[in-house]
Amino acid sequence: MSKAISQVPIATNEPVRNYKPSSQEVKSLISTYRKMWKEKLEIPMIIDGKKITTKEKIRLQSPQDHHHDLGFYYAGNTEHIDRAISTALAAKERWNALGWEQRVAIFLKAAELIAGPYRDKLNAATMIAQSKNVHQAEIDSACEFTDFLRFNAEFMTEIYAEQPISDNGIWNRIEYRPLEGFCFAVTPFNFTAISGNLPACMAMMGNVVVWKPSDKQIYSAHVIMEIFSEAGLPDGVINMIFTDGRETAKRVLSHPDFAGLHFTGSTKVFQEMWKQIGNNIHKYKSYPRIVGETGGKDFVMAHSSANAEAVATGLVRGAFEYQGQKCSAASRAYIPESLWKEIKKIMKSQIDSIKVGSPEDPVNFVNAVIDKNSFEKCIGYIERAKKSEEAEVIIGGKYDDKKGWFIYPTVIKCTDPTYESMVEEIFGPILSVYVYKDKDWKETLKLVDKSTSYSLTGSIFARDRYAIEEAFKALENASGNFYINDKPTGAVVGQQPFGGGRTSGTNDKAGSKMNLLRWVSARSIKETFVSPKDYKYPYLG
Ligand code: NAD
Numbered sequence: 312m313s314k315a316i317s318q319v320p321i322a323t324n325e326p327v328r329n330y331k332p333s334s335q336e337v338k339s340l341i342s343t344y345r346k347m348w349k350e351k352l353e354i355p356m357i358i359d360g361k362k363i364t365t366k367e368k369i370r371l372q373s374p375q376d377h378h379h380d381l382g383f384y385y386a387g388n389t390e391h392i393d394r395a396i397s398t399a400l401a402a403k404e405r406w407n408a409l410g411w412e413q414r415v416a417i418f419l420k421a422a423e424l425i426a427g428p429y430r431d432k433l434n435a436a437t438m439i440a441q442s443k444n445v446h447q448a449e450i451d452s453a454c455e456f457t458d459f460l461r462f463n464a465e466f467m468t469e470i471y472a473e474q475p476i477s478d479n480g481i482w483n484r485i486e487y488r489p490l491e492g493f494c495f496a497v498t499p500f501n502f503t504a505i506s507g508n509l510p511a512c513m514a515m516m517g518n519v520v521v522w523k524p525s526d527k528q529i530y531s532a533h534v535i536m537e538i539f540s541e542a543g544l545p546d547g548v549i550n551m552i553f554t555d556g557r558e559t560a561k562r563v564l565s566h567p568d569f570a571g572l573h574f575t576g577s578t579k580v581f582q583e584m585w586k587q588i589g590n591n592i593h594k595y596k597s598y599p600r601i602v603g604e605t606g607g608k609d610f611v612m613a614h615s616s617a618n619a620e621a622v623a624t625g626l627v628r629g630a631f632e633y634q635g636q637k638c639s640a641a642s643r644a645y646i647p648e649s650l651w652k653e654i655k656k657i658m659k660s661q662i663d664s665i666k667v668g669s670p671e672d673p674v675n676f677v678n679a680v681i682d683k684n685s686f687e688k689c690i691g692y693i694e695r696a697k698k699s700e701e702a703e704v705i706i707g708g709k710y711d712d713k714k715g716w717f718i719y720p721t722v723i724k725c726t727d728p729t730y731e732s733m734v735e736e737i738f739g740p741i742l743s744v745y746v747y748k749d750k751d752w753k754e755t756l757k758l759v760d761k762s763t764s765y766s767l768t769g770s771i772f773a774r775d776r777y778a779i780e781e782a783f784k785a786l787e788n789a790s791g792n793f794y795i796n797d798k799p800t801g802a803v804v805g806q807q808p809f810g811g812g813r814t815s816g817t818n819d820k821a822g823s824k825m826n827l828l829r830w831v832s833a834r835s836i837k838e839t840f841v842s843p844k845d846y847k848y849p850y851l852g
Pocket of ligand 1: 497498499500501502505523524525526556557558560575576577578580581583584604605606607637638639736738767809810811815816
């Protein structure tokens with residue numbers, strides 16, 4: 312146990328490499344990609360630090376080339392779910408007893424491994440399996456993940472340092488215990504950083520974890536476990552299983568020692584899991600913590616005083632980076648009639664210059680969508696819009712699945728602000744635009760606020776400060792992350808804590824103290840130095 316009140320290194324954001332053409336850093340990353348592309352993977356689950364293989368081999372796919380043979384992963388069954396739970400519970404006592412400096416050092420070391428020797432490997436795995444270009448992989452798997460680990464170490468010590476006041480003759484303390492039982496992390500395909508952070512931040516706070524990553528993110532999840540192991544994470548603290556989501560949830564959420572769910576993914580899946588937790592509430596030893604960051608239908612609202620170039624650029628980057636597969640992606644825009652012609656022209660010329668293709672070639676700004684389901688979902692919206700009387704495909708609308716799942720950046724202009732593509736989460740490179748009459752600014756603010764059940768991110772573009780203030784108030788609850796004159800994506804750990812309300816999540820702000828507080832259960836301690844020896848208070852005479 313510690314004999315010092317140590318301070319962790321001051322967290323700073325990992326600088327983003329710019330991968331300029333012909334630079335050494337881009338050459339190194341692309342050559343790592345090419346080497347890894349040729350490997351035939353056999354990815355095991357990791358339970359109790361051991362590689363677990365099964366008879367069920369599932370083919371791994373790359374979105375940019377669905378014919379390519381990447382190898383396979385070993386899928387598990389109910390036996391593996393049960394084993395992951397019992398292993399986590401068995402690891403709990405030792406992990407809990409370990410001094411916090413030792414615990415946190417493991418994750419700080421993992422951060423340095425990601426920023427250093429594993430950077431290219433984790434980025435390349437993200438590019439191959441999740442179809443991110445060099446920049447998107449860099450800001451996610453290298454930088455955001457490193458930031459999560461470094462900042463969480465600092466936030467953890469800030470939480471530990473938060474102590475109550477003491478009175479004369481007594482000493483009051485609070486200790487921040489991990490939750491009793493085990494925690495469950497369920498992660499999405501679209502961010503390597505999120506998938507690593509969800510189990511890691513719970514473990515950093517002293518918890519033991521069963522982690523089920525998305526079956527479309529298994530390659531980078533595998534590299535993450537390799538990094539945690541190299542960083543010295545003891546066996547059994549995080550157990551990674553590749554099992555069916557529904558079956559896993561059913562078994563984990565009915566276990567009496569289930570203590571907390573850390574979920575990121577779609578609203579529907581989270582709501583199903585919450586219902587199961589409600590139905591099982593009488594079975595648990597303690598009330599579980601439930602944290603979920605879910606879907607979005609993120610808006611960009613332009614005022615007539617906005618700069619047209621800034622709006623167009625915010626829309627192009629916000630809607631089409633990572634093929635619109637960010638929960639924060641701009642997917643509905645409200646543009647005043649007076650600016651529409653100019654914004655449309657700039658958007659069109661920017662989109663015309665976008666190259667679509669494999670991330671292996673860094674000139675491609677837009678890469679493939681994650682899988683066939685997503686591809687078909689996007690086509691559905693495009694084709695219905697082409698036939699609709701309330702919508703018109705004004706830019707893009709092309710797609711191509713001969714080699715990979717490529718959807719070209721598409722803009723749909725809607726005359727009905729409640730048209731399906733204006734209100735439903737598509738999760739693809741499709742932006743819907745509603746052009747409003749300048750005089751209807753106030754009514755349009757109401758539309759923005761009320762058209763969807765989500766509340767994740769949103770932007771207001773304006774130069775008029777009165778308009779900014781008005782939007783700021785009218786849209787108070789329309790997003791958990793609000794941007795002024797910027798795109799609604801790209802939150803940075805430590806700078807813009809991320810999360811949304813309404814049906815977008817519990818808004819516990821990943822990468823902040825607010826989130827970490829959910830994974831501890833405080834114990835208040837009062838010590839009286841000289842204990843009273845008589846029950847009579849002075850007022851009794
Ligand atoms: P998803 O909901 O399909 O899957 C998320 C995880 O849940 C995966 O591990 C999946 O295997 C598992 N799962 C699927 N069905 C399940 C079931 N019935 N029971 C239990 N687990 C189940 O989401 P996705 O496609 O991986 O990710 C995209 C979604 O995630 C979008 O809706 C996006 O908005 C959201 N997202 C939100 C945030 C945020 O911070 N708010 C961040 C990233 C992604």
